[in-house]
Amino acid sequence: MVTGYTKPLYILPFDHRASYESGLFGWHEPLTPEQTAEVAHSKWIIYTGFQDAIGDHVAKENVGVLVDEQFGTDVLRDAVKHGFITAVSVEKSGQEEFDFIYGDDFPKHIEQFSPTFAKVLVRFNPEGDVEMNKRQLERLKKLSDYLTQSKRLFMFELLVPAEKEQLARFHGxxxxxxxxLRPQLVRQAIRACQDAGVEPDVWKIEGLDRREDCEKTVEVARRDGRDNVGLIVLGRGAEEEHVVQWLQTAAAVPGFIGFAVGRTSFWQPIKDVEEHKISEKDAAAEIARRFEQWIRVFQEAKQASAKNT
Structure with a gap:
C-alpha cells in the first residue's frame, strides 16, 4: 500500500524544458553546449530565489524544488546537499503521451540524485484515447512498482486537457x-490510475475553483485506506489572482498539504533578465517574494479554516 505524505509541502517547480527553451529563449532541441549552459544558469537564478526565500525564515523542512536533470543537475545536487526537499522529473518533455525520458534506465537516473520524490507529468483524460491511456498506465505502473520497492516517494502531476467534444459542450x-467538467474527470483519472496499481504519495492537481470539488478529490485520492496520500495545487502559469484563489480554496480542505507554483513565480523575472531589464539579483529577489507570498496565502487560509471548524 502507498506510504503517502502529509507534511506541509511548498514546492518551487522549474523542471520545464521544451516550453522553457522556446518560450524564454526562442530555442529548440538540439541545443548547443553554450545554449544548454545558459538555460542551466537561468535555472540557478531561480534556485537562488528559492534559497533567498528560505533565508527569510521559511521553514526549511516544508519547502523544496522540482527540477529536471537536463538543466538542473547542479541545482539538484546542491539542494540535496543542503537538505532541501527535492523532486526530479522522469518524463519526456512536451509530449501528449507519457513516456520515460531515459527509457528503461529511469531507475539509474533517479538513484544518482536520491531525491525526496520522483515526479511525473501525465496528460490523462479518462474520456480520451483509450489505447494511449492504457499504454500510459502500463508505464506508470512500472514506475510506481519500482518506487514502492525502492522505498522512494512518488509525485504525480495530473493534467486533464479537454477533448474536442468535451470543449464543444461548453461552446469552446x-x-x-x-x-x-474537469473536476469530475480528475476524479475519474485518479480512480483509473489507482485501479491500475499506480499509487502516488502526492497528487499534484490543477487548481479547482470550488471547495466541494477539492473535498471530493481528496476523498477519491484517499479512498480504500490511502489515508496518508497528500494533494498539492499547481499554478498552470495563471495570473496571480487566480493562483491565490486556488491556493485559498485548496488550503481550507484537509488533505491539500501545499502547492507547486512555477511559471507564475519565475517566468517574468527570468524573461526580464534575458531582455536585460533587471539584474539576476533582482530576479532572484522577485522570485523569492512570490514564493513567500504563495506560502503566506496558503498558510493563512489553512489557519483561518481551522479557526472556523
Missing amino acids: DKAAYDLE
Missing part, C-alpha cells in the same frame, strides 16, 4: 470546462 469556453 475553457473556463466553463474547468469549472463544470
Whole structure:
C-alpha cells in the first residue's frame, strides 16, 4: 500500500524544458553546449530565489524544488546537499503521451540524485484515447512498482486537457470546462490510475475553483485506506489572482498539504533578465517574494479554516 505524505509541502517547480527553451529563449532541441549552459544558469537564478526565500525564515523542512536533470543537475545536487526537499522529473518533455525520458534506465537516473520524490507529468483524460491511456498506465505502473520497492516517494502531476467534444459542450469556453467538467474527470483519472496499481504519495492537481470539488478529490485520492496520500495545487502559469484563489480554496480542505507554483513565480523575472531589464539579483529577489507570498496565502487560509471548524 502507498506510504503517502502529509507534511506541509511548498514546492518551487522549474523542471520545464521544451516550453522553457522556446518560450524564454526562442530555442529548440538540439541545443548547443553554450545554449544548454545558459538555460542551466537561468535555472540557478531561480534556485537562488528559492534559497533567498528560505533565508527569510521559511521553514526549511516544508519547502523544496522540482527540477529536471537536463538543466538542473547542479541545482539538484546542491539542494540535496543542503537538505532541501527535492523532486526530479522522469518524463519526456512536451509530449501528449507519457513516456520515460531515459527509457528503461529511469531507475539509474533517479538513484544518482536520491531525491525526496520522483515526479511525473501525465496528460490523462479518462474520456480520451483509450489505447494511449492504457499504454500510459502500463508505464506508470512500472514506475510506481519500482518506487514502492525502492522505498522512494512518488509525485504525480495530473493534467486533464479537454477533448474536442468535451470543449464543444461548453461552446469552446475553457473556463466553463474547468469549472463544470474537469473536476469530475480528475476524479475519474485518479480512480483509473489507482485501479491500475499506480499509487502516488502526492497528487499534484490543477487548481479547482470550488471547495466541494477539492473535498471530493481528496476523498477519491484517499479512498480504500490511502489515508496518508497528500494533494498539492499547481499554478498552470495563471495570473496571480487566480493562483491565490486556488491556493485559498485548496488550503481550507484537509488533505491539500501545499502547492507547486512555477511559471507564475519565475517566468517574468527570468524573461526580464534575458531582455536585460533587471539584474539576476533582482530576479532572484522577485522570485523569492512570490514564493513567500504563495506560502503566506496558503498558510493563512489553512489557519483561518481551522479557526472556523
